[in-house]
Amino acid sequence: MESANHLNQQEYGAIERAPLPRNMIENSMFEEEPDVVDLAKESPSYPIDSDDVVYEPRSSRLLVRGLGENDLDEDEEDYESSARLLGMSFMNRSSSQRSAASPYTRQQHSGSCSKPSTKSMVVGVVVLVLVASMLMVFYFLLGCTFTTEGCQKTNSTMDSIYPISTNGELFPWAELRLPPSVHPVHYNISLYPNLTLMTFQGSVSILVQVLHETKKIVLHSSDMNIIKATFDGKEVHFLEYKPWQQIAIKFTEDLKKGRYVLDINYTANLSSNYDGFYNSSYVDTNGIKRVLAATQFEPLAARKAFPCFDEPAFKSTFTIKMTRESNYISLSNMPKVKTTELKNGLQEDEFEKSVKMSTYLVAFIVADFISVSNNVSKTTVSVYAVPDKKEQVQYALDTACKLLEFYNSFFDNNYPLTKLDLVAIPDFLAGAMENWGLITFRETTLLVGTNSSPIDKQLVTSVIAHELAHQWFGNLVTMRWWNDLWLNEGFATYMQYMSIQNVFPGLDIDTEFLNVRFKALAKDALNSSHPVSTVVSNPEQVEEMFDSVSYEKGASILLMLNAVLTDVEFQKGVSEYLQKYNLSNTESEDLWNSLSQVSEQNLSVSEMMNTWTVHKGFPLVTVKRSGTQVTLTQEHFLLNAENSTDDSSLWHIPLTYVTDKCSVLSSCKQVFHLKDKTATLKLPDQVKWLKFNFKSDGFYIVHYEEGWKDLIDALKNDVNVLTGKDRAALINNIFALSRSGKVFFKEVLNLMDYIRNETETAPLTEALFQLGQIYRLLDKKSELYLAARMKSYIEDHFGKLMDSQSWDLETSVSKMTLRSALLEMACSLNISDCATKAMHLFDQWFNSNKTSQIPSDLVRTVFKVAAQTDEGWDKLLDLYKHSINDPEKRKTLEALASTQDIRKIIWILQSSLDGSEIQTQEFPLVINTICKNFAGHLYAWDFVKENWDKITQKFPVGSFAIQSIIMSATSQFSTKNHLVEAQNFFASLGTKGSQMRIVQEAIETIKLNMRWMENNLNTLQCCL
């Protein structure tokens, strides 16, 4: 899936990404967390995560036995006593219903009444300690750090250890992950969505394979009304356990190994959120409301459209039939085979049997779209959109065809389907979704209007490149479980940059990728970050995996690996991996092994890369040079090291460096593998300076203990002694070091002195971003004097460059990126005559009846200036309502939200949340934009707090939309009062979000801001 964060990529620091299916976390979702994992003992062949075993709770074994399902076998014996202990502790707090169900209940009960001997007292103490420590483990696993409410759930945990079905019977399965004994082989799915009633009828026939004898079949189903179910032709009744979205059939006799057919008829409502089988609507240019139905299943919402084994490792084939009215078309993953006329004027489309795939990749759409097509090799590529936007589809078609050709050849493995559809959905929350053969997009990420600039095209190209890469990485070969989501997302993200660099070199994607790496470093420097590969159990944690670490850090470490291997080796390893695991599931280790096998340097890819996927965070390399002797030390880099829990981590760093002798060409690059805490590098000759991490291809930062001065002097002499990327990286690293307290801010200002001579986009935009962040902190803290000083500082260092920017049409992406960053800053800080020029351009455009063009990269800046007057704001609101050009529409919305007028701000907040005049999909963008300005940021924060329930009904807890909303609203606080306020608010959320990782991130960020202010106000006062 593509997050929506690309949608805002020019706005550094903005986290815009959209969520996935709405989630259904009930209180009990956390409760069972420790129970999730114990599949290993059931079936050694079943894929499990080694980490999972660590957390295996004894209770889950107890439970299963309590149900009388499994007899103890010998190697399970040793679990028994601990199971009893836990059973005892649980029982004391749980209801009597379980004492009837569990034999251990009674045993323990009688045991606890007997008079204790000394021996039993000792045992008792040990028991108590064990119980206490287990409870602590539970406490922390359950994430009760913020709220006492969260912890109360432990009581109900015990209730649901034996899940009770909706009808009161015991549910025969007690884990979030499905039992491995039954696998789906094929699904026949027939659906009839009624776009008037917003309901659908469905029937699914699942051919299942029983691998081990069992008395139950358990699968997923959510929010549906099951009318009839048969198993091998005989009617059966289902038990349902709603909190886990599971249904089950119990059998009195063991089912023998073999194949069976399970048929289910059901009805359900089309979802009104953005997941499952959902309805979407838009108003066409004639003012008529049109409706459509589309799907978004990743990660956990296929179960909302049809009962299924909804885990990525349960791959299967699918045959889909879709009934529709004749004025609509239907689409699915595979090509259509035939259409049958039904009674009542309805038609039924049948699609070819699919390739073997995971449920989250299934997709179908019923809509009245138009399309254009072209052929690549044996595949027909088509782009679909609403009829009003038929002029905007050609760019996507051409781009998709070129990229498909590139991937067919790069992966040495042709895209396996005969068709590939790319569909722009008018109301879609994620950036895009890689459903096999039927990729869905937001309109902004697929459609390109006639006035679109290369920057708009860069966005569309990136998203298409990402989703196409998924057709191999994700669809053909899929991560086994969501803990390795990065295998899908990190790889697709990496391939998106690599393919564009090859196929569309003019789009300057390299600079964009560098910014993405900086962004990933900033997130991963927080204590609240997590390893790339992380234990994931409950749905909220699955949602949270769709974050910067999986996507951007994942892509960054692949770049680092590719830079160590040769391009040929990397490509060969990847294509061999795809061949070997074609249509199956993998873990990180499988990829590393494939790459190790092709490496001629005898590099153990696995040994190196595991250090990057298993530890959270990244290393700081400290360099001390004395003559030709260079001492290198690595440590876990944390912005706030005070509460560090994990500082013994060591990385295998393929450290690269250049020196003053040779520093710009790739052939200058030297490599040193730093695996230990400290190592010494002996240089052959004396050098004036060293620069490590050539082009910032590695995922680490570098501190030159006494070497900063030499580098700064060299740059002041001649900026071209280093590549633009290396200069950008120096700026990035020194700001990070200052934020962590490792260097004084004065040193940062020393480096920034060279910037007046800088001309390249990457270092300039990085410097602007960093200084802009500090300006915003000062502004929000009402440090008016210092904010004014910072403004003068920016004007002093960038003013000349700002003045020299042209306002005419521009074709170079790099120049446009730089110009829009400079002018947006200039206009927002009211530097020079930026606002006057912008207003002039706006008036010219409006008076020409919108026929004269504003350069597309300047539209946002110009509109933001215009939106500051009542008249301009009204004109823009009118434009927003009527525009059919989605990128322009978004920029217009950002301008509207940048107003300083509080009444308008409140109106925008309300209209975007209720979806009346502004699409709800844009709510995270609205919050982000409002929070950038002083005028509205506290209103936005209050609005988020007051409307939290409503917000989490629209966006899933843990999702990227929620992550973005929280960070936008709080990341600029730097006072004690705001810290306490945020802490209290998050604590009050209980199960509606207090355990989210983003909450810890937000609190940590506020604390860092406070500390930075405390430490640096004096320096700012003296030296800005």
Ligand SMILES: [Zn+2]
């Ligand atoms: Zn993706």
